[in-house]
Structure formats: structure tokens, C-alpha cells
Amino acid sequence: MQKITTVTGVAVPLRRSNVDTDQIIPAVFLKRVTKTGFDDALFHGWRQDPEFVLNRPEFQGAKVLIAGPDFGTGSSREHAVWALRDYGFDVVVSSRFGDIFRGNAGKQGLVAAQVAYEDIERLWAVVEADPGIDVTVDLVARTVSAGALTVAFDIDDYTRWRLLEGLDDIALTLRDERAIAEFETHRAAWRPKTLPIREPAESGSL
Amino acid sequence: MSTAQTSADRPRTLAEKVWSDHLVKQGEDGTPDLIYIDLHLVHEVTSPQAFDGLRMAGRPVRRPDLTIATEDHNTPTLEIDKPIADLTSRTQIETLRKNAAEFGIRLHSLGDKEQGIVHVVGPQLGLTQPGITVVCGDSHTSTHGAFGAMAFGIGTSEVEHVLATQTLPLKPFKTMAINVEGTLRPGVTAKDIILAVIAKIGTGGGQGYVLEYRGSAIRALSMDGRMTICNMSIEAGARAGMVAPDETTYAYLKGRAHAPEGDEWDAAVAYWNTLASDEGASFDAEVSIDADALEPFVTWGTNPGQGVSLSESVPDPATIDDQHERAAAERALEYMDLAAGTPLKDIRVDAVFMGSCTNSRIEDLRAFASIIKGKQKAEGVRVMVVPGSARVRLEAEAEGLDKVITDFGAEWRFAGCSMCLGMNPDQLAPGERCASTSNRNFEGRQGKGGRTHLVSPLVAAATAIRGTLSSPWDLGLGTGPEAHSTTDDPGLTATDRTEGEAR
Numbered sequence: 001m002q003k004i005t006t007v008t009g010v011a012v013p014l015r016r017s018n019v020d021t022d023q024i025i026p027a028v029f030l031k032r033v034t035k036t037g038f039d040d041a042l043f044h045g046w047r048q049d050p051e052f053v054l055n056r057p058e059f060q061g062a063k064v065l066i067a068g069p070d071f072g073t074g075s076s077r078e079h080a081v082w083a084l085r086d087y088g089f090d091v092v093v094s095s096r097f098g099d100i101f102r103g104n105a106g107k108q109g110l111v112a113a114q115v116a117y118e119d120i121e122r123l124w125a126v127v128e129a130d131p132g133i134d135v136t137v138d139l140v141a142r143t144v145s146a147g148a149l150t151v152a153f154d155i156d157d158y159t160r161w162r163l164l165e166g167l168d169d170i171a172l173t174l175r176d177e178r179a180i181a182e183f184e185t186h187r188a189a190w191r192p193k194t195l196p197i198r199e200p201a202e203s204g205s206l
Numbered sequence: 207m208s209t210a211q212t213s214a215d216r217p218r219t220l221a222e223k224v225w226s227d228h229l230v231k232q233g234e235d236g237t238p239d240l241i242y243i244d245l246h247l248v249h250e251v252t253s254p255q256a257f258d259g260l261r262m263a264g265r266p267v268r269r270p271d272l273t274i275a276t277e278d279h280n281t282p283t284l285e286i287d288k289p290i291a292d293l294t295s296r297t298q299i300e301t302l303r304k305n306a307a308e309f310g311i312r313l314h315s316l317g318d319k320e321q322g323i324v325h326v327v328g329p330q331l332g333l334t335q336p337g338i339t340v341v342c343g344d345s346h347t348s349t350h351g352a353f354g355a356m357a358f359g360i361g362t363s364e365v366e367h368v369l370a371t372q373t374l375p376l377k378p379f380k381t382m383a384i385n386v387e388g389t390l391r392p393g394v395t396a397k398d399i400i401l402a403v404i405a406k407i408g409t410g411g412g413q414g415y416v417l418e419y420r421g422s423a424i425r426a427l428s429m430d431g432r433m434t435i436c437n438m439s440i441e442a443g444a445r446a447g448m449v450a451p452d453e454t455t456y457a458y459l460k461g462r463a464h465a466p467e468g469d470e471w472d473a474a475v476a477y478w479n480t481l482a483s484d485e486g487a488s489f490d491a492e493v494s495i496d497a498d499a500l501e502p503f504v505t506w507g508t509n510p511g512q513g514v515s516l517s518e519s520v521p522d523p524a525t526i527d528d529q530h531e532r533a534a535a536e537r538a539l540e541y542m543d544l545a546a547g548t549p550l551k552d553i554r555v556d557a558v559f560m561g562s563c564t565n566s567r568i569e570d571l572r573a574f575a576s577i578i579k580g581k582q583k584a585e586g587v588r589v590m591v592v593p594g595s596a597r598v599r600l601e602a603e604a605e606g607l608d609k610v611i612t613d614f615g616a617e618w619r620f621a622g623c624s625m626c627l628g629m630n631p632d633q634l635a636p637g638e639r640c641a642s643t644s645n646r647n648f649e650g651r652q653g654k655g656g657r658t659h660l661v662s663p664l665v666a667a668a669t670a671i672r673g674t675l676s677s678p679w680d681l682g683l684g685t686g687p688e689a690h691s692t693t694d695d696p697g698l699t700a701t702d703r704t705e706g707e708a709r
């Protein structure tokens with residue numbers, strides 16, 4: 001997972017509320033066997049409409065998504081975060097997130113920045129007045145800046161620390177690698193191992 | 207490990223002992239404990255993204271020698287030498303093969319004699335041992351608790367976590383004692399015990415708990431029977447189910463491919479003997495079941511807690527006090543196309559499925575065969591028998607069970623999860639009704655619109671003969687306790703069986 005301190009890039013105004021994870025990525029894409037390559041699946045239904053905001057040329061290459069309240073509700077699918085990341089988003093700004101989505105985002109290196117709803121409206125106004133304008137999300141200062149406007153966002157301290165340090169769950173556990181290795185030195189020799197492969201004593205009888 | 211029992215002065219449960227023996231790091235300030243995982247079982251459905259995550263992060267599998275993979279959920283049970291027709295199934299299996307090769311994981315593929323349902327393969331190889339921790343991206347991992355292991359299902363992110371670190375951050379579970387005292391009547395089996403437990407505590411009754419099955423009726427069960435019980439712990443909502451290891455456990459393990467040998471065997475047994483819950487250990491909850499009173503059990507609804515004795519009738523939802531349960535029962539009866547008050551024995555079935563990680567081991571097949579031997583299946587009933595592993599299939603064929611099964615008019619298939627969840631072509635047609643030895647009677651589980659009644663292998667066999675939900679009692683077999691056979695026989699015909707385990 002990449003360390004994130006600041007993100008600067010194009011921001012997309014998504015003027016919708018209650019964007020559930022089925023809208024973010026429909027169930028039909030859950031059959032895949034990879035953890036990447038979901039960029040085409042993101043908002044798959046809505047993107048069939050050429051007028052959908054993500055299809056507009058001035059918002060190509062966007063890194064920040066600015067959405068209405070209750071973003072990421074519904075199904076727990078981690079694929080929703082993968083799809084946003086694969087598309088190129090580093091940050092989603094909303095006035096309220098689904099709990100599971102917010103947890104999944106923090107673990108997968110996607111910043112879920114919560115701002116007051118009136119600030120969402122102000123951010124939308126700025127990026128719509130000047131489409132393609134660079135927006136900067138500063139994880140250290142916990143601010144979102146667009147043109148002359150700077151607003152504060154909320155993120156819990158633990159998740160912010162993990163994002164700043166670039167620590168996913170596995171990286172966090174691997175900070176205790178010495179303790180794991182130490183445990184392994186005491187693991188009794190008779191505890192089972194799958195390798196090398198051993199044949200049953202009387203396998204010939206079958 | 208076992209020597210560092212700092213809290214040995216306080217009586218502890220089996221689950222607490224296994225937990226503390228796997229503590230890599232104690233959690234502080236509400237953070238979880240870090241628990242070491244002894245055995246990681248992998249299959250094709252829940253592992254692809256975990257391996258992909260490792261690849262993206264450039265991480266290796268920490269302990270390939272504690273990891274083993276098999277193909278089971280998607281595999282066909284007919285013509286296993288032909289390419290798999292369904293594209294998603296084929297992709298998942300091909301992806302597992304690629305990942306296993308790339309990361310150095312032992313894999314038993316379709317056609318290999320150790321291939322089969324992951325929860326049948328681990329025990330039969332002797333990898334599942336008392337006092338170990340076992341995980342798998344599959345909720346029925348609880349099966350392995352029959353050996354006194356702490357075994358539970360995990361999600362794909364956790365699969366990746368275990369592959370990378372051989373540990374999991376976990377908060378301790380609560381403990382619940384399930385005391386099953388008494389003697390099962392002939393015709394009543396482990397499956398009936400666990401269906402009765404789930405009916406008693408409900409599908410959410412075990413939530414947050416590790417269940418420890420105790421009492422004389424559990425001690426009298428074979429390992430295959432104990433596995434059936436632990437397997438369905440998840441259907442009561444529990445994280446895991448466990449049975450303390452004893453001589454039955456050791457007899458099952460001894461001589462298996464990956465069981466300890468020589469001095470190591472002695473050291474292992476000495477440790478295993480310390481695992482049972484201490485006298486006076488306290489559980490967070492206790493439940494009692496009277497084994498003497500149990501009858502063959504069957505589910506009538508669409509969750510595993512909706513079950514009653516086979517001698518009863520379909521319950522009337524109006525008599526259920528809890529409004530949510532009442533509504534669930536009404537919906538279930540509609541889906542199952544059943545009227546309240548119908549005697550369960552009047553219900554006709556279209557199919558019988560004998561298989562799944564709950565009931566597809568050799569003893570299950572022997573029990574089933576003991577009832578159908580020399581008989582013909584009921585007309586119009588489709589009977590499918592799917593062994594849990596290629597080895598179980600070979601073992602059954604060596605005993606001639608395949609002949610008994612095909613002479614009966616049933617289909618004898620290759621190993622896999624099969625119609626338990628219908629990820630492969632083995633499915634019910636819409637509206638079809640099935641007596642199934644599997645573990646879940648959810649709507650559409652065995653095929654869209656399919657209707658499932660969960661039963662034991664003995665009930666499945668009797669039902670296949672009569673065409674209506676039946677137990678061996680309806681065939682005039684074993685109606686009194688005097689016919690009860692010894693410890694490791696799930697069925698009625700101890701004399702019919704080959705002695706002991708053939709390894």
C-alpha cells in the first residue's frame with residue numbers, strides 16, 4: 001500500500017446521495033478472480049449514459065470523487081473499493097459513508113474524507129464552475145482545497161495514521177514479524193506440516 | 207507453548223487452552239490478539255483474490271508447508287477427465303492451479319486420489335490434529351474441531367492475511383458447553399444430535415461462541431460422527447465447534463500420512479491429553495440435550511433451525527410466539543410448499559442427495575449402504591451419492607459399497623461439494639424436493655427453486671426406499687435401545703462393517 005500525504009488532481013462532482021455498493025460495482029463483476037482490473041466495472045450502470053459525469057472529457061484522469069451523503073452503503077463487497085482505486089481515485093469526499101465501506105477503504109489505501117454537507121455543496125460549486133481544476137487533499141492537515149476554497153475533513157486518527165504510513169492489515173501484522181518468527185521457533189516438531197508430502201503407511205491397500 | 211501455562215491455576219476450557227497456546231502477541235487497549243495458524247486449507251472459490259493481493263504487494267506465502275489446497279466447490283462429479291463446461295468454474299480452478307504452482311502450494315487436483323472436499327481431505331491425511339488452529343475460506347471449517355482443534359472459516363482478505371503472515375488478529379470467543387448425555391437409539395445419529403441442537407438454540411444462538419460438545423453421547427461417537435456435529439456448528443451461528451480429543455481421536459489419527467510417528471507420536475499424545483477442559487472450568491453458556499429422547503430429525507423449513515422429529519408434523523406458524531420467527535416460518539412453508547399439520551412422513555421427495563462435508567465420509571456411506579442393501583429405490587426418485595473425497599470413493603469401492611449403491615438404482619459419483627450448493631451442474635430443478643444429508647436448506651441453495659429437507663444418511667436411505675421422508679424405524683429396523691451398537695457405528699449394522707480404519 002502506497003503512503004499518502006497529499007493528493008492533487010482533477011475532482012469529479014457526483015451529485016447523488018445514497019450511492020450504494022451495488023451502484024459502485026454491480027454483483028455480476030464479483031465472479032472475477034482478480035483483485036485488480038475493475039476500473040471498467042465502476043459505476044457500470046450509470047456509465048452507459050454518455051452524459052454521466054465520469055464520461056465528460058474535462059473530468060478524465062480524476063483522482064478525487066466528491067459525492068453526496070451516504071456513499072458506500074449496502075453490500076460489504078470489498079470490490080467497491082477496488083473498483084474506485086482501479087479507476088484512479090485516491091480520495092472519496094462525502095458528508096457520510098457506509099460503515100463497512102469506510103472500513104474497507106482505510107484498509108485498501110482509499111481516503112474516505114468526511115466533510116460537512118454545506119462544504120460538499122461549496123466544493124461542487126467550485127469544481128463545476130471550473131471543470132478540471134486541480135483539487136488538493138492534505139491528509140496531514142485534514143483539508144480539501146479547490147481554488148480559493150479550503151474546507152476541513154474528518155477521518156479517524158487510526159485510519160489516518162495507517163494511510164500516512166501506507167500500512168494495510170498485513171503490513172500492520174508484519175510489524176510483529178519478530179514475534180511471529182519467535183513463536184515459530186517454539187512450534188513443536190510433531191505439529192503437522194503439509195510439506196514434504198507423506199504417503200499413508202498402507203496406501204497400497206486402497 | 208504447552209509448557210508456558212501461566213494461568214494453570216485457573217481451570218480452563220479446551221478452547222482457552224488452544225487459544226493461549228497460539229498467542230503470538232496479546233492484544234492491548236482493545237486491539238485483537240495475534241493468533242498463530244497451524245493449518246491453512248485452500249480451495250478455488252475464496253482464494254483467487256487473496257493470491258492476487260500477494261502478487262500486487264510482492265509478498266510470498268510465509269509457510270507453504272502449513273498450507274494445502276484442493277479443488278472441490280466447482281468440480282464436476284461426472285466425466286472428470288473432460289474440460290469443465292462452465293466458464294466461471296473452469297477459470298476458478300485454472301486460477302488455483304496457476305497460483306499453487308507460482309506460490310509453491312501443495313494442490314490436490316481433480317483426478318488425484320487425495321482430491322476432495324477440503325474438510326474431508328484434511329482429516330483423512332492426518333493433518334487435522336488435536337490442539338491446532340485451522341482456517342479456511344469456508345464456513346464449514348468448523349468440521350475440524352472434532353479433533354479438539356480450533357477451526358473456523360474466514361473471508362478472502364483474511365485468507366490473504368494468513369497466506370502472508372500465518373497469523374490472524376482475533377478477539378477471543380466466548381465458550382458454550384453443549385452437554386449431550388445418554389445413549390442414542392439405533393437409527394439415531396450424530397446428524398440428528400446437531401439438528402436438534404440447532405433447533406434448540408436457533409441459527410443465531412451460537413453467535414460469538416465456540417461450542418464444546420461434551421457428554422457420554424459425544425464420547426460414544428466415532429470421529430466421522432463428531433465431524434458431522436462440529437461441521438454444522440456454523441449453522442447455529444457459532445464461530446467454531448470442538449470435541450476434546452480422546453482414544454477415539456488417537457485411534458483415528460494413528461498411521462495416517464501426516465500423523466506424528468514414534469517418539470513424536472508419544473510427545474503429541476502427552477500434549478493432547480492435557481487439552482480437555484479442566485474440571486470446574488466455566489463456560490459462558492451451557493445447553494443440555496437428552497440423547498435417550500432423540501429421534502431421527504428432519505428440517506421442514508428454509509433454515510437449519512427449522513427442524514423437528516420425523517414422527518411429528520409440519521408446525522403451524524400460528525403457534526409460534528416470536529413474531530419474527532412466525533413470519534419466517536410462514537415464508538418458509540410457502541417456499542417449501544407445505545401445509546401446517548402435514549405429517550412429515552407423508553411428504554414425497556423427488557430426489558435424495560447423499561454427500562457434502564457434513565456426511566460424505568466412509569462411515570456415512572456405510573450407514574447409507576447398510577439400509578439400501580439388496581433393495582430398490584422408490585420409483586421416480588433420483589438418488590445421488592457423492593463421496594467426500596477420491597480416497598473415500600476408492601475405499602467404498604474396495605468394500606463393494608459402489609455396487610450396493612448402483613444395484614439400488616442410485617448414481618455413484620466422483621468426489622466434490624456437488625449438490626450441497628450446486629456450484630457445479632449437480633442441481634435441483636425448480637420445485638423439486640430433496641432429502642439431503644448436507645448442511646443448508648436455504649432457498650435455492652441446491653438449485654433455483656429447489657426444496658431441501660436436511661436429514662441423516664440413515665433417513666436419506668430410508669427415504670430413498672419409500673419415496674417419502676422416512677427413517678429406518680419405518681422399515682422395521684432398530685426400534686429399541688437393545689439393538690444399539692458400539693462406539694463408532696453411526697448406523698445399525700455393526701456386523702456389516704469392515705473392522706476399523708483401513709490405514
